[in-house]
Amino acid sequence: MAVSFKETLKTKDFIVTAEAAPVKGSNVSKMIEDIELLKDKVDALNVTDNQSSVMRYPSLGTCLLVKEHGGEPVLQITCRDRNRLAIQADLLFAYSRGIDNVLCLTGDSIDVGDHKEAKPVFDLDSVQLIHLVHIMNSGKDLVGNELDGAVDFCVGASATPSSDPLEPQLVKVGKKLDGGISFIQTQAVYDFDELRSFVKVIRGMDSKVKILAGIVPVVGARMAAYMNENVPGIFVPQYLIDELSQTPKGKGVSKGIEIAARMIKQIKEEKICDGVHIMFIGRESRIPEILEGAGLL
């Protein structure tokens, strides 16, 4: 039986979560393999919600699989695809099936995904979603009706330490903290000075919130350049690009794993923040190598 994430956040010195990306299709066997492989190696598996606006197996369904296989799921909910009725209904269903961690996100734009002509919803934003979960935690729905059977979610949010300009982003994070969150999962970070100053600002606003640094292994210089150019909120520094470009052909993934492990080790040893969230989309089965390299297995 997995330890509840709520408990882990209170008791564990260094928290490790990993992202589980649902498949495109109904064949869930690979997801089950990944869940089985990772469930006892990380503190929670965080399941994406139509990630990058690409239609996939649902976050809720994948969280159920995590639960059924003895893992601890974190349900990601974005505001892009559901209005306030649908989100509340999903939260009730999740809680009734033992899924009680939720990461509240705005969601990527429809324009970056594979259904570019879809109607974007954004009935709520991520701050309103955080408030909504707390209203439901108090036993009511958004308009004040009593719920027959309350919920008790552990609430998290995301943040982008490398935003440029940073100030408007920090105002938003402040509103998320005011709304009541137990953990923050950051967008991928590579620059530790940036991360340190971000953590310092957050600590100034809220001393208790747990901050998990987002780790996305970069598996090649070209991927790094692509990310810098195309993935908003991510910036891979030149020294890492240089290190990757000196890597022999075919060794990119191993190098990316090695760098990620090294980063996690440094975050832990220097106590830069409270833990990490590893996002290695499509290569979930290689996450144990990162954990091993970081001395976490």
Add this chain to the structure above:
Amino acid sequence: MIVAERKPMEEIKQMVAPYKKLLLVGCGTCVTVCWAGGEKEVGILASQLRLARQAEGKEISIIEATVERQCEKEMVSELRDKVKQVEAVLSLACGAGVQTMAGMFEETPVFPALNTTFVGMPEQEGIWTEMCGLCGDCFLDRTGGICPMVRCAKGLLNGPCGGTRRGGKCEVDPEKDCAWVLIYRRLEKQGRLDLMKKYYPPKNFRAVKRPGKIQAVKA
């Protein structure tokens, strides 16, 4: 003002393909200003249609007209005699204008030659930008006069998403500014950043009961 663009020529040609006698009607207000459906554009489209039919070896007779405001019944009614002479009408107005025409002359098919895109303003010569989403619950007092409902790609009310690009550009389009960065800068300039730090609850998306209808009281 209402901003519109002309539909692709192929689409227009297909809509009016079965008809030999057409009335092309422009509108002298918004769509004249945004170069989409004024007297000049009516003339251009009429010439293009005549040439296209000629190239196909088919005949067409086109009457050209432009009214001051195609969204007003009184102004549209002056076209009655012209409508009687044709098989179909091609309207170069916004959606409201097309529907006013279609409602006034129910016996005759009325087709839209434009795509109505948004309510906006001319930013510079030839460039119009969206400014208002017609939500019926104006929020501009809290955002330094910058509407996050339409100028933020996601219509967020409590600050920027995590996708802001370097230099404060939008996740969706690096050519466009992040509305929340603009709002932050304007409120900062006015010493009113406390407004951005406030929590705004979910918006009332039913402030205008669709379809919208207002009974105004005369002053």
